[in-house]
Amino acid sequence: MKNIVPLSPIAEGLLKTVAGYDGEFKGAYNIRQDTECAGRRSSDNIKILPHREGKPGIEIHVAPGTKEETVFIPATVTRGDVADLTYNDFYIGEEASVIIVAGCGVHTDDDLEAKHNGVHRFFVGKNASVLYEEKHIGEGSGTGRRRIDPVSDIYLEEGARMTMDTIQLSGVDYTDRVTTAALKARAKLIVRERLMTTGEELAKTRFDVVLEGEDSGCDLVSRSVARGQSRQEFFSRVVGKARCHGHSACDAIVADEAVVTAAPQLDALSPDAALIHEAAIGKIAGEQILKLRTLGLTEEEAEAKIVEGFLK
Amino acid sequence: MLELQNVNWTLPTGEVIIENLNLRIPAGKLSVVTGPNGGGKTTLAKLIAGLVQPTAGRIYYKGDDITDLDITQRARLGISFGFQTPVRFKGLTVQGLLETAAGRGLSFDELCELTGMVGLCTVDYIDRDVDVSLSGGEIKRVEIASVLARGTALSIFDEPEAGIDMWSFNGLVEVFSGLKNQGKTLIVISHQQRLLDIADEIIVLSAGHLRDQGPKDEVMPGLLAGEIAGHCPVGRKESA
Numbered sequence: 001m002k003n004i005v006p007l008s009p010i011a012e013g014l015l016k017t018v019a020g021y022d023g024e025f026k027g028a029y030n031i032r033q034d035t036e037c038a039g040r041r042s043s044d045n046i047k048i049l050p051h052r053e054g055k056p057g058i059e060i061h062v063a064p065g066t067k068e069e070t071v072f073i074p075a076t077v078t079r080g081d082v083a084d085l086t087y088n089d090f091y092i093g094e095e096a097s098v099i100i101v102a103g104c105g106v107h108t109d110d111d112l113e114a115k116h117n118g119v120h121r122f123f124v125g126k127n128a129s130v131l132y133e134e135k136h137i138g139e140g141s142g143t144g145r146r147r148i149d150p151v152s153d154i155y156l157e158e159g160a161r162m163t164m165d166t167i168q169l170s171g172v173d174y175t176d177r178v179t180t181a182a183l184k185a186r187a188k189l190i191v192r193e194r195l196m197t198t199g200e201e202l203a204k205t206r207f208d209v210v211l212e213g214e215d216s217g218c219d220l221v222s223r224s225v226a227r228g229q230s231r232q233e234f235f236s237r238v239v240g241k242a243r244c245h246g247h248s249a250c251d252a253i254v255a256d257e258a259v260v261t262a263a264p265q266l267d268a269l270s271p272d273a274a275l276i277h278e279a280a281i282g283k284i285a286g287e288q289i290l291k292l293r294t295l296g297l298t299e300e301e302a303e304a305k306i307v308e309g310f311l312k
Numbered sequence: 313m314l315e316l317q318n319v320n321w322t323l324p325t326g327e328v329i330i331e332n333l334n335l336r337i338p339a340g341k342l343s344v345v346t347g348p349n350g351g352g353k354t355t356l357a358k359l360i361a362g363l364v365q366p367t368a369g370r371i372y373y374k375g376d377d378i379t380d381l382d383i384t385q386r387a388r389l390g391i392s393f394g395f396q397t398p399v400r401f402k403g404l405t406v407q408g409l410l411e412t413a414a415g416r417g418l419s420f421d422e423l424c425e426l427t428g429m430v431g432l433c434t435v436d437y438i439d440r441d442v443d444v445s446l447s448g449g450e451i452k453r454v455e456i457a458s459v460l461a462r463g464t465a466l467s468i469f470d471e472p473e474a475g476i477d478m479w480s481f482n483g484l485v486e487v488f489s490g491l492k493n494q495g496k497t498l499i500v501i502s503h504q505q506r507l508l509d510i511a512d513e514i515i516v517l518s519a520g521h522l523r524d525q526g527p528k529d530e531v532m533p534g535l536l537a538g539e540i541a542g543h544c545p546v547g548r549k550e551s552a
Contacts, residue, residue, distance in 0.1 A: 223402070223403075251402060285399070287399045288399050288401060290363055290383065290399070291395060291398075291399040292412065293382075293383040293384045293387065294361055294363075294383055294387050294392065294393045294395075295387060295392075295412055295413045295415075295458065295462065296384060296387040296388050296415060296462070297384065297412070298384050299384070305404070305412060306401065306404070308403075309401055309402070309403035309404035309405075309408060310402055310403045311403070312403050
């Protein structure tokens with residue numbers, strides 16, 4: 001294993017925010033700090049190893065039949081002029097159920113870019129279940145760009161299930177998220193994405209999901225709030241190759257001079273593929289504000305309450 | 313309790329919806345506002361709650377002129393308004409809405425009492441979002457519960473019966489009677505006989521004018537007399 005670098009106070013703060021770090025992680029973990037490793041531990045059922053192809057990054061092996069264990073793999077960039085690229089491969093054994101707490105914080109106090117690019121591959125075995133939680137945040141007083149570009153390639157075997165719960169609420173100037181998935185029979189993919197952009201931030205999200213097997217299904221829901229002069233772009237493509245159910249939804253609240261683009265694509269390559277997309281983009285409904293004001297809230301309090309619920 | 317003096321409300325197109333309305337709502341009573349569709353009932357409710365501002369005239373609450381107060385200020389003075397068509401929220405739960413209405417956290421027992429009053433089972437509903445997943449009848453009950461949660465001196469309900477089944481409606485009639493007995497002032501826009509029956513006072517609004525106001529026994533017999541039926545603007549103009 002590579003040398004372990006000491007955890008910096010900035011990284012510790014970021015870890016608290018993105019991964020609930022309170023001085024230790026219970027269970028297996030790998031902490032990444034400025035392209036290096038600031039801590040690693042395997043457990044009986046979850047082994048964390050260097051990447052077999054010699055790439056920067058790790059492999060996470062979850063033993064078949066593992067029940068309800070959690071593994072933490074947060075990444076931090078604590079200063080400008082760091083471009084972190086990591087390849088993390090997850091091998092989830094058959095019938096295992098595991099919670100993966102990812103999350104990434106980027107911090108810069110100068111005018112140089114702080115960037116993290118995490119390329120994840122998930123190989124989820126038959127009837128295994130994965131809950132993937134990921135929180136992104138950008139911090140620091142500098143003008144340097146805070147950038148996070150996550151790539152997730154998901155392969156779900158028969159009966160496998162994966163839930164991705166992702167949230168990015170503030171401070172990330174640029175993000176380009178790409179998620180691809182291929183699902184075999186009876187596999188399910190659930191994505192809950194929450195996003196808030198302000199200032200001149202730009203957030204791009206692309207989903208490309210192929211429902212290959214009979215009775216596979218996906219439910220992709222993206223909820224976002226765009227403020228200031230920020231921009232958001234949402235692209236989704238769901239391909240149904242067999243009898244399957246695919247649902248994608250993009251709900252966005254737009255305020256100020258922000259711009260949101262949503263472009264869904266549904267490809268039914270089988271007459272038994274049932275694919276649905278819903279998109280709703282607009283400002284906060286005036287009647288929602290009126291209702292909350294009749295309950296005694298000011299207009300500002302009402303807006304905050306609506307956004308809080310929308311992104312909860 | 314509440315007084316409207318020479319209140320007018322005119323659409324930007326010039327169409328008069330409420331014209332020279334003078335009205336006194338007695339304190340601690342249940343007043344039912346009824347009358348034909350398009351007669352100005354919902355506009356009256358919105359004028360009182362501050363959702364629309366009169367184009368002329370003044371509104372007094374407990375002796376104070378509230379005409380220039382906005383919705384929030386009137387709500388904080390103790391005026392509540394239950395919408396005819398409830399508003400849906402993505403991500404706001406029934407519990408969240410009721411606690412927002414109450415202005416504080418609510419215990420399970422308090423939530424039980426509130427949802428029970430409108431015929432909803434607490435366990436099934438408190439975690440539900442107040443969104444399109446609720447049926448018309450369910451969300452209407454949540455809307456009524458949000459007004460009840462505030463416990464204000466004056467509550468206005470705009471057609472609370474809409475979408476409520478007969479069995480739950482019986483419970484609702486009891487709730488309104490109970491509030492009246494607690495000394496609360498209620499203004500209920502309704503066409504329901506059951507509500508008219510328990511009203512202390514009936515207010516008949518037609519074509520933007522106060523057609524009649526008084527105790528049930530005096531107003532009911534003439535309720536349907538002299539109306540030009542329908543929605544035709546020409547007919548309404550002539551009747552006015």
